[in-house]
Amino acid sequence: MASGNTPDVGRPVTAPDFLLSRPTGSLRSQGVVQSFTDPADAALALRSGACGLVVGAIGFEPDAPAALTEPELVVRTDGPLEPPAYFRGIRTRARVVEEIPSPAEHRARVSTALTAINAGGVGKAVLARAVRLESDEPIDPHAVCATLIDSSSHADGFLVDLSPAGDHCVGRVLVGSSPELLVRRRGDVVECHPLAGSAPRDADPAVDQASARALRDSGKDAFEHSFVVNSIAEALGPLCVDLEIPARPSLTSTREMWHLGTRIRGRIADRRTTALDLALAVHPTPAVCGTPTDEARRLIAGIEGPRGFYAGTVGWADASGDGDWMVSIRCAEIDAGRTGAIAWAGGGIVADSDPDDEVAETAAKLRTVLKAFNVS
């Protein structure tokens, strides 16, 4: 595998086809021993010892084919990844060629969701929109991922070759920098860091601090956040003991956004439950779907159509049960032809949500990825 500090003269042949960089530890891998499109098969293979490690991506929809593999080569490190100089030297340039849907249509969709919420039956639903990017130069996914890692205040970043999901995904690569930990297991300890409730950062420190304070004090955002914490508590309740859930969320940030986050911690009740089992138990949380899950999912499917790998989960789990799974947000899927990509951003809608604010919030969230593609 590529050594992080070596100034590479050419493209490292050891570039991983999966990587997850986190401040608390990273993993990169290459090759495919076996692949799984059904996450339940991967979970079973891990639990039965038929497979030592699973890496990859799981889609938003439960029946969408996953891109999970048992890799051939694996390198694990304690801290974040240090991208090779070769990738750091590449400046990706792309432009937005399409908004899917237009901001006006997203506003209208938020109003549709509000009508459904006010009618009862759905408490919260997360609506997303996308932008299509094009570049005149071939897009190198590893270079985009290197920029995402270097631009993240916590060196968060991921890259997943989606080919194992099937013919329609061959050559496609998901890259992103997610601040949201779906679930992590190390030994007995289980951790989640759900985020919900957002405000944009600002270059002016006074405006930035005012934005953070307004988010911290917002009743609407606390309400929006509570759906996620309640859902995770319910899903982890039967799987964990000693669940510790802070009574109030705290502020957390990326370079682009303020969020409300809650650090949930527990101990695994049965050590055979792997990090992948835990991820499948909590996904999709109301941070990306809504409450009740099935009703929100139906509402989203009716308004947006299929999301693919956006708002799914990306990560790894080993046969000892350890693993890290991030929520697949602040991400883009790069086309097999390497000339285009699509990036998404969504936001939670509750009864008090404002359609114009939702357009602004998704625009602010898109910045993480658009900056890595140097879209002005």
Ligand SMILES: C=C(O[C@@H]1C=C(C(=O)O)C=C[C@H]1O)C(=O)O
């Ligand atoms: C759905 C996204 O973000 C999620 C939704 C949030 C919100 O609604 O406030 C905040 C963080 C994420 O859990 C996204 O970035 O696309």
